[in-house]
């Protein structure tokens with residue numbers, strides 16, 4: 001469990017704009033900040049693993065969302081996902097290129113190795129609409145809506 005302190009990055013929210021254009025994958029992400037490569041293995045309460053999960057039997061109270069990105073574009077998974085406050089969310093993302101996953105609002109990060117899969121698990125305790133980005137590609141992978 002990494003407890004490294006992460007510098008605050010791209011805290012701006014684009015929820016309103018993105019809500020109006022769910023298909024806008026080219027929506028600018030975290031501004032001009034360079035996508036810094038580095039061992040951002042896990043932030044805060046996130047648990048990240050580097051291997052694919054075979055086991056899909058999500059526990060009650062858990063919402064499991066899977067995504068596949070190729071060359072920085074989402075090729076599988078939903079543009080918008082919804083959960084209820086208090087539920088556990090698992091975001092499973094596979095990418096053929098190295099990526100940094102960022103869940104805005106919750107400010108969770110996870111690195112994805114080329115060809116690898118990462119799982120980001122957290123309790124959705126903050127209602128709202130949050131963008132989930134691929135930082136290296138500067139694209140919005142999906143929007144997470146947490147109903148309060």
Ligand SMILES: [Cu+2]
Pocket residue numbers: 010029030102103104133135
């Ligand atoms: Cu971001």
